[in-house]
Amino acid sequence: xxxxxxxxxxxxxxxxxxxxxxxxxxxxxxxxxxxxxxxxxxxxxxxxxxxxxxxxxxxxxxxxxxxxxxxxxxxxxxxxxxxxxxxxxxxxxxxxxxxxxxxxxxxxxxxxxxxxxxxxxxxxxxxxxxxxxxxxxxxxxxxxxxxxxxxxxxxxxxxxxxxxxxxxxxxxxxxxxxxxxxxxxxxxxxxxxxxxxxxxxxxxxxxxxxxxxxxxxxxxxxxxxxxxxxxxxxxxxxxxxxxxxxxxxxxxxxxxxxxxxxxxxxxxxxxxxxxxxxxxxxxxxxxxxxxxxx
Ligand code: RP5
Numbered sequence: 001x002x003x004x005x006x007x008x009x010x011x012x013x014x015x016x017x018x019x020x021x022x023x024x025x026x027x028x029x030x031x032x033x034x035x036x037x038x039x040x041x042x043x044x045x046x047x048x049x050x051x052x053x054x055x056x057x058x059x060x061x062x063x064x065x066x067x068x069x070x071x072x073x074x075x076x077x078x079x080x081x082x083x084x085x086x087x088x089x090x091x092x093x094x095x096x097x098x099x100x101x102x103x104x105x106x107x108x109x110x111x112x113x114x115x116x117x118x119x120x121x122x123x124x125x126x127x128x129x130x131x132x133x134x135x136x137x138x139x140x141x142x143x144x145x146x147x148x149x150x151x152x153x154x155x156x157x158x159x160x161x162x163x164x165x166x167x168x169x170x171x172x173x174x175x176x177x178x179x180x181x182x183x184x185x186x187x188x189x190x191x192x193x194x195x196x197x198x199x200x201x202x203x204x205x206x207x208x209x210x211x212x213x214x215x216x217x218x219x220x221x222x223x224x225x226x227x228x229x230x231x232x233x234x235x236x237x238x239x240x241x242x243x244x245x246x247x248x249x250x251x252x253x254x255x256x257x258x259x260x261x262x263x264x265x266x267x268x269x270x271x272x273x274x275x276x277x278x279x280x281x282x283x284x285x286x287x288x289x290x291x292x293x294x
Contacts, residue, residue, distance in 0.1 A: 023109040025252060026208070029201035030114070031152065035059050037113030045110035047098050056205060058116040067121060076165075077121030085123070092125035093196045093210045107208050108197060120207035128198070129172035130160035130213040130254070131187050132261050135223035135239065136277050142241045143280055145258065146226075148180050148234035150251060156240055157251035158258075160211065161233070169212045181237045182229030190214030191270055193261050198253040209252070215261040217271035244287045259288055 027040050038056040043049065060080060067075035070084045082088055082104055091097055094108035105124035120126045133146035148159045161176035163169055173187035193213040200209040218226075223239070230237040240246055248255050262285045264270065269278060 023112075023199060025199045025201045026107075026109070026112045026203035031119055031202060033061060034114060034118055034202075038111075040111045040113045047106060047110055051111065054111060056111070056113050056115045059114055059118055059204075060116045061119045064117055064119065064121055076162075077117075078123050082123060089122075089124040094125070097124060104206060107203065107205050109208075112203055112205050112208075114204040115206060116204060117207040118204045119202045120204070120209070123206055124208075125210040126207060127163040127169075128160050128209055128211040129163055129169050129176060130158045130211050130257060131173045131177040131185070131190065132158055132193060132213055132215040132257060133177070133183070133185065133218060134215070134242075134261070135218045135220060136273075136280060137239065137241070138220045140241065141280065142243075143262075143284060144239040144241050146177075146181055146183065146228075147238060147240035147250075148230065149236040149238075151233055151235050153251070154235065155251040156246065156249065158213070158254050159234070159237070160213075170214075173212070173214055180231040180234050182231070183226045185216060187214050187216065190216045191261075191264060193264065194257055199256075200252040211253075211257075213257045213261075215264070217265065217273070242284055244284070244292075247284075247288060248292065255288075259285070262288070 023045055027037060030037055035057040038054065044051045064077045065080065067077040068079045069075040069077060070079040078085060088103060089097065089105055092108065097105040097108055100106055117123065135144050136142070137144050146159065147156045149155070150157050159177055159180035161172065161180065163172045170188045173190065174185060177187065178184050191214060193215050195212045196210055198209045198211050203209060228237045242258065247258050250258065262281050265273065266278065266282045266285055273281065
């Protein structure tokens with residue numbers, strides 16, 4: 001476990017740069033059913049760095065085991081016994097994956113303090129899609145995100161979800177948006193914001209989230225036509241006013257995804273915003289980049 005057979009030394013530098021914040025929640029947060037994570041200091045995150053004392057607890061949720069697709073045809077999870085799989089993933093959006101001594105894919109950023117798949121069904125990358133929908137409120141002038149409050153932990157989030165087996169990601173983006181918020185939009189026209197690893201509190205050494213995020217900004221007139229209805233996975237749905245605090249408090253890597261979407265708006269004005277609306281976006285972006293106050 002500690003000495004992956006083949007560490008991917010050709011990985012791009014930024015993938016390994018955990019100071020960028022891509023491997024913070026995956027070491028410091030966990031769903032309540034997870035055991036405590038084995039401590040992993042910054043300098044011992046990379047698999048290439050020896051950490052002989054590293055003995056992370058092994059945890060797989062009973063929900064994942066109950067959804068083993070080798071036993072249950074409707075199951076969404078891989079079998080625990082990897083020899084039952086036709087193949088294990090050897091690459092993902094993160095590039096070629098490091099592997100352990102048994103050939104199992106390892107988290108491309110490094111150690112998380114938990115072995116086993118936790119709540120995630122797939123060995124290796126678990127693919128999600130994140131539809132980012134924004135508007136500027138006519139009533140308040142503030143930039144707002146179409147957001148859901150997650151049922152599992154109460155955090156506000158982009159209404160994203162998992163890509164079903166064989167599903168096109170553009171279909172997942174529209175499907176999840178509709179299931180979670182009641183809003184029907186064609187996400188194919190959305191602007192690609194990000195594709196890659198995300199710092200999700202469920203991530204483990206063997207299973208982690210990767211996502212494709214696309215952004216659509218709606219005019220107040222179009223947004224006003226939307227009837228919001230929270231789906232089964234959401235406690236609530238709303239147009240969430242974006243402030244430095246509400247953005248930073250979003251689930252998983254959603255703060256980074258929103259910041260990237262704002263940066264694209266400010267730089268390229270892809271949705272044809274007025275000077276005044278662009279300044280609203282630029283002001284929020286500056287506050288987010290300045291630091292935690294606000
Ligand atoms: C996050 O988990 C992704 O960015 C996506 O929003 C979400 C998908 O998981 P579920 O909402 O289906 O639990 O890492």
